[in-house]
Each structure stands twice: as structure tokens, then as C-alpha cells.
Amino acid sequence: MMPNAGNRVPQGLADDRLGLWQALLQQFGLQRWSQYVRQHWSGQRLVVAVPWLWLFLFFVVPFLIVFKISFSEIRLAMPPYAPLFEWLEEGKRLVTTLNLGNYAFILSDNLYISTFAYSLKVAAVSTLLCLLIGYPMAYAIARSAPTARSLFLMLIILPFWTSFLLRVYAWVGLLKTDGVINNTLLAVGLIDTPLTLLYTDFAVYIGIVYSYLPFMILPLYANLEKHDLTLLEAAADLGARPFKAFLRITLPLSVPGIVAGCLLVFIPAVGEFVIPSLLGRADQLMIGRILSDEFFANRDWPVASAVAIVMLLALLLPIMLFQRYQRRELEAAKR
Amino acid sequence: MKTRGWFRNGALAFGLAFLYIPILSMIVFSFNNSRLVTVWDAANSPTLAWYRKLFANGQILDAALLSLQIAAVTATGAVILGTLAGLALVRFGPFRGRAMLATMTTAPLVMPEVITGLSLLLLFVALEQLTGWPAGRGIATITIAHITFAMAYVTVVVQSRLAGFDDSLEEAALDLGAKPAKVFFRITLPLIAPALVSGWLLAFTLSWDDVVISQFVSGPNSTTLPMVIFSKARLGVSPDINALATIMVLIVATGVVLSTIWMKRQERRRLLEEQMARSDAG
Incomplete structure (x- = not known):
């Protein structure tokens, strides 16, 4: 199919390239290309291709780049990392430098290990608190009168629409040593000296629970609302007390909602950056802050990338669980 | 069942208070005329000083x-x-x-x-x-x-x-x-x-x-x-941010309420049309 290219091989390099381009143009040139599109691309394919390519370029490829850079060495240049593949001696020798040093550094340094452990702990405790506060709320909304339900739901969602950053910032004013909570407690006479509330673990828990509570309540509500209440009546008829009926019927049935709510809180909370920066301790950072510091303050892009990859690996299982839940939820909605 | 209803509603009220008290406190203190941002200065408040400062920034x-x-x-x-x-x-x-x-x-x-x-x-x-x-x-x-x-x-x-x-x-x-x-x-x-x-x-x-x-x-x-x-x-904390937050909350609340009403109305119209189509067919 490429007679031109074949004929021109003995002539000079430039000519050869020209021939190749001609052949390529004939094969894939504009005319052929538009013909191909007309013949093979229906509107459906275009509808799929546009978001698919966008997400591939701006969501998948970036991860591959992070993965690649996590194996590089830091270098004083822009960009500040060494390439993995390098042509030395004018393209005669390909040198690959696959460097596991960044991972070895992270996994042997106590600072990183304790930061990871602390982030996981904060996320787990906050998720549990969210569940303990959110479950009774979702339950109360699901069992309230149908007209009240949409009002309550709107009240739950409304704070979510107002700036997350400003709502976290509001807690600074509440928790400060001379803040609203301390002033109120002092005025009432419950305490004599102000409590240290801000820049503590407690403040971070409050901030995360406060910001992510709607994400816990909404999937729980969606689940609880669908329950068949005649099951509870049957249990009561058979002599089960309400609390036992709840433990044996409602709670097991709501497990998918609990799992979804917990994942929606836990996964982003592990990498949370804003809340610990505004409310948290100065002596114990979370992993999102370490990543950002490595990147911006130390300009160590390879180590920052390696931190991101380790964080991603730790979250891979919860993210896959969430994906499965999301798929099942949509299939249920279709029926 | 009575006690459970009490617990449920109590939990809901507590949760909603938890969600709204920080926002309300920001709104209140945006009108506070005091250098100490979290102490209410009853003599000179409410004031729009922080709003003026915000719009001059x-x-x-x-x-x-x-x-x-x-x-x-x-x-x-x-x-x-x-x-x-x-x-x-x-x-x-x-x-x-x-x-x-x-x-x-x-x-x-x-x-x-x-x-x-x-x-x-x-x-x-x-x-x-x-x-x-x-x-x-x-x-x-x-x-x-x-x-x-x-x-x-x-x-x-x-x-x-x-x-x-x-x-x-x-x-x-x-x-x-x-x-x-x-x-x-x-x-x-x-x-x-x-x-x-x-x-x-x-x-x-x-x-x-x-x-x-x-x-x-x-x-x-x-x-x-x-x-x-x-x-x-x-x-x-800086009080002009409180003023900014108040403005944003007002805009968002209005927007959400209006769009909810609009969507409810659309939905009702759609149901009505479906009903009419069905009665025409029948």
C-alpha cells in the first residue's frame, strides 16, 4: 500500500521522510480521515468519545505521570526531577534510571509512617462519629411525615451548598480560647478558665464531622426510606420490643447505606487538607498537608508523588468498594 | 414507641442545630462592632462597618x-x-x-x-x-x-x-x-x-x-x-470574612429555595401532562 515509501528508500534521509509523510497522508490524510469518520462514527460514538477522552486525558493520564515521577530522582531544574529514560552519547545508549529511593525513604521515615497512621486514625474516628450522629438523623427523617421529609432533606443539604471553606472557618470563631463557646461557658459559670479547643484533635473531628455529615445522611436516608415497615409490625406482633426489632431488622437492612455513607466520609477525610490546616495541631500534620509541603515548600516533586501513590494504594480497596456500591445503586434505580 | 419518637426527634434537632449554629454565629458577628471579633459589643452594634470594609477591599x-x-x-x-x-x-x-x-x-x-x-x-x-x-x-x-x-x-x-x-x-x-x-x-x-x-x-x-x-x-x-x-x-478570624460569608449564605439560600420551587412546579406540570395524555388515550 506504500509504493512511494518503498521506491524512495535509497535516496537521502530527508527525501525518505517526505515519502513516508506522503504515504501517511494518503493512508490517514484529511480526506481519508473524514471519510472514515463518516463511515464508522455514529452520533453515539461521538457522545461516548467526548467525555471518555476528556476524563482519560485529565484523570487517568495524570495518575500515570504521578506514578512515573514517583520513581524519579530529584534534580535542581525545572521540572525538578530526572527523566526515567535518557538517551546518552547522542542517542546511541538508552539509560533507564528506575529509582525506588522515594518509596524506601517514605517507608523508613518515622515522620511519614506516623503521619499516615494519624491520618487513618482521624478519618476512622470522624467516620464513626459521623455515623453515630447521622444515623439517628437519617432515621428520624425517613420516619417523619412525607411532607416534612423534603423540608428536612433541604435543611440537611442547604449547608452543603454554602461554602465549605467558610463553614470550617466559622468553627475557628466558635472554638477559639476567647471564642463563642468558651465565652458562653464562662458566662454561664460552667468553667472558670477557658478550655483549649482550637488546634486540637477534637477540633479536627468536629470540623470533619461537620463538613461531611450530609454525605453520611443522604445515602443512609435513601436506604432507610425504602424499608418495608410491615416487617417491623410483624416483629412487634410476634412480641419483639422496638429496640430488638431495630437491631434484628432495620440495622441489617441498612448495611448498604452505612457502607456507602462511611466510604463517602472516610476516603476524602484521609487526604483532608483544609480542615486540619485551619483547626488542627501544629505538631501533628495529616498526610494531605505533608504531600502539599513536600511539593510547595521542599519542591521535592518525586517524594510528593510517591506519597500520593502510597495514599492511593491505601485507599484503593475503599474506592473499589464505593464503585461497586454506586453501580449497584444505579442498577436498582433502573428497575 | 413514644420514647423512641422523642429520641429520634431529639437527635434530629441536635443535628440540625450542629449544622446551623456555626453559620448563624457568622451572620450575627458580621454585624458586630468590636475589635474583639468574638465578643458582642452591644453599645455600637449592629453595624454595617464590615460590609463597607469588604466592598472597599x-x-x-x-x-x-x-x-x-x-x-x-x-x-x-x-x-x-x-x-x-x-x-x-x-x-x-x-x-x-x-x-x-x-x-x-x-x-x-x-x-x-x-x-x-x-x-x-x-x-x-x-x-x-x-x-x-x-x-x-x-x-x-x-x-x-x-x-x-x-x-x-x-x-x-x-x-x-x-x-x-x-x-x-x-x-x-x-x-x-x-x-x-x-x-x-x-x-x-x-x-x-x-x-x-x-x-x-x-x-x-x-x-x-x-x-x-x-x-x-x-x-x-x-x-x-x-x-x-x-x-x-x-x-x-477576621470580621469582613464573616460579612462575606453572610452575603454568600443569603445568595445560596435564595437560589436553592427558588430552584426547588421551580423544580417542584416542573414536576407537577409533567405529572399533569402525563395524566392528561393517559386520559386522552383511554
């Missing part, structure tokens, strides 16, 4: 304008891409790359923002090295980053709306000879219009509010409003 106003532009473009782009993705996932049946598309539209929902921000910045740097575009970071890179994570949310909203309708209307139109594009614009689009409105508002809010991803992919001349607020908040 050029840095905040410029940043707000920039954020507004980015959020509007982001919301529009995210709705277009998210609608296409949602349509493909719900209506097209099995196709090559479907599982991949489903994964790529749900993963951004839970991805920690630092990871998204870092990876996008590294992509932009690599792209610039290879192709010369984007030359430096700025409004364009922020917008691309915001569209990418906001479209995942729009996809979910559109998907659940589409899944709520069966495709009988669309199929009837196709049987009657309408071209797929016409079916989409005349039937599918009006049906999912409420989802597109809430998707647009959601994407707008996400973009308007984002600080972490913006910090990674912004350039020297593209400081968004959340970035200004964040750097101010790190230094402690």
Missing part, C-alpha cells in the same frame, strides 16, 4: 469576580460533558470502554483533593514541556481541573434522573422516524432539564468553593476567592 472583589467567571464556565462545561457521559452510561447499553467510563466518572467523587491537584499540575507541566501548551498555569488550567472533578458529580445527577424514566417515549419517537439527535433535543433534554439545572448549580458551587485543587493548578495572576479566604483564615 479590591483584592477580595477581584478574586470574587475571577471565581465567578471560572465557576460559570466550569458549570457549563461540566453539564455538557456530564450529560453526555450520563446518557451513554444509562441509555447506550453495553459498548466498548463502558466499564472504564463508569470508573472514571465515580472515582473523582471520593478522590482526595490533594491527589487530584498534584496529578493535574504534573500533567500540565508535562504537557507544557511536550507541546508548549498550557503556557504557565492560570485561569485555563483551573477551569480544566474544575470541569474534570465537577463533571463526575453532574454525571451522577443526570444518571439517576435518566434511570428514573424508562426509554419508551424515546423509542416511540424513534419508531415514528425521528432522528436520534432530534429525539434527544425534543424528548430526553426536556425530561432531564431539572437534573441539568441542579447539576449546573452543583458544579458551580464545587468550583466556587474549591481551594485545594486551585492552589495546585493556579498561576501568579489567578488567585481565586477561596484562596484569598484560606490565606486570611490561616491568620485567624
